[in-house]
Amino acid sequence: MSHGTNTLTRFGAVRQYPVDLAAVSIGAILAYGIITSFQEGSVLRLFVTFPLALFLPGYALVAVLFPASERRARETTSTAIERHPRGIDVVERVGLSLVLSVMIIPMIVIALPFTAWGLSTVSIAAALGVVTVVLAQLGVIRRLRTPNPERFTVSPIASLTGLRRDESAVATVSSILLVLAIGLAAGALLLGFLVPMSTGGFTELALYGEDDNGDLVAGEIEDEIEPGESVPVTVSIENQEEEEMDYTVIVQEQQLEDGAVVERTQLDDLQTTLSDGTTGTGDLSITPTAGDGETVRISVLLFEGDPPAEPTNENAAEDTYFWVTIEE
Incomplete structure (x- = not known):
């Protein structure tokens, strides 16, 4: 019961x-x-x-x-x-x-x-x-x-x-x-x-230089070189666009006056294809053409696919730069 x-x-x-x-x-x-x-x-x-x-x-x-x-x-x-x-x-x-x-x-x-x-x-x-x-x-x-x-x-x-x-x-x-x-x-x-x-997705562009121990560090890029000397730079591209992407990198030497670019010189370029979620790196040896005593801006411009006829910082998908002074 x-x-x-x-x-x-x-x-x-x-x-x-x-x-x-x-x-x-x-x-x-x-x-x-x-x-x-x-x-x-x-x-x-x-x-x-x-x-x-x-x-x-x-x-x-x-x-x-x-x-x-x-x-x-x-x-x-x-x-x-x-x-x-x-x-x-x-x-x-x-x-x-x-x-x-x-x-x-x-x-x-x-x-x-x-x-x-x-x-x-x-x-x-x-x-x-x-x-x-x-x-x-x-x-x-x-x-x-x-x-x-x-x-x-x-x-x-x-x-x-x-x-x-x-x-x-x-x-x-x-x-x-x-x-x-x-x-x-x-x-x-x-x-x-x-x-x-x-x-949504994104692409990240970064520049690295070597420190005294040989390690890649952001911002450790030479800012003073002698005429004809090259600046070693490592370019890093991270693809988070959720699809495979084709990239083109253009390296420009730019002379500025009053904050405006008055002269551009293409120094180098590279192309790569990255799968989604991957990061690619490339080593560049950039040799400025500026004369002794000049300070120029080195811009690294990233484009998706082929670059335009006149690549600039404004029409690039991503861009970054550093300054270098030429001294004897």
């Missing part, structure tokens, strides 16, 4: 399991699976990132903090004395969910680099999923321990009915609009972070 009672008790607990927190837990797990299974730039991956980052963890935390529903004064006492509500309504929950989610993300991002998993898309998605599921289960415990008349339950029909009958419906609508505004602002912020990383 006791066995049947225990079975019924377990089934009763299952029936009382909050539907909204079950959906939050399942949604977090599904979002993690999609984010780690689809490539960057996927529309579906971007779509599930929004609720996982901006809503689900905050909603689970709100469930822990506020297991009860809003109780108005006329519902809690028959006297004229008003009491403070022991919970919050649906609109307030949604608003707090957005705010708390935005607060949880930075804490996770700060903590992950100190763990064995490091900071990556997979580790962030996993951390958000774990935090959401754990908080949701704590929210279930808190809610089931709350007396049934005071317990928060999700009932869209009842919420709409209450909204129609509520004398402060205008204030409630204003709260809804505020929540929507917060959600759109947070979504636009997240989109600004995600879209450039998932759809």
Whole structure:
């Protein structure tokens, strides 16, 4: 007989399991699976990132903090004395969910680099999923321990009915609009972070010289040479354009007056093809043609594909330079 009672008790607990927190837990797990299974730039991956980052963890935390529903004064006492509500309504929950989610993300991002998993898309998605599921289960415990008349339950029909009958419906609508505004602002912020990383690329150009130990160091390029002497330079090109790229490098000696280039002399050039995510280096021996006592600018111009007929710093995809003085 006791066995049947225990079975019924377990089934009763299952029936009382909050539907909204079950959906939050399942949604977090599904979002993690999609984010780690689809490539960057996927529309579906971007779509599930929004609720996982901006809503689900905050909603689970709100469930822990506020297991009860809003109780108005006329519902809690028959006297004229008003009491403070022991919970919050649906609109307030949604608003707090957005705010708390935005607060949880930075804490996770700060903590992950100190763990064995490091900071990556997979580790962030996993951390958000774990935090959401754990908080949701704590929210279930808190809610089931709350007396049934005071317990928060999700009932869209009842919420709409209450909204129609509520004398402060205008204030409630204003709260809804505020929540929507917060959600759109947070979504636009997240989109600004995600879209450039998932759809954009870049190329990086750098120059290196050798120090006294023979190591390549940025900025260690000779700035004074004798006439006819060469300047050894190592050119580095990093391709992060998400596709194979053809590059052309033009080395120009430039004479400037009042900040404007008055004469250009091409000293060298090189061409290379780099796969996405790779870095190529090339050693150049640059010999300026300037005379004794002159100071010239050596510009290294990077072009994607073939360079234009008149290559300049302005029409180059990337450019960098250094100054050199010719002295006897």
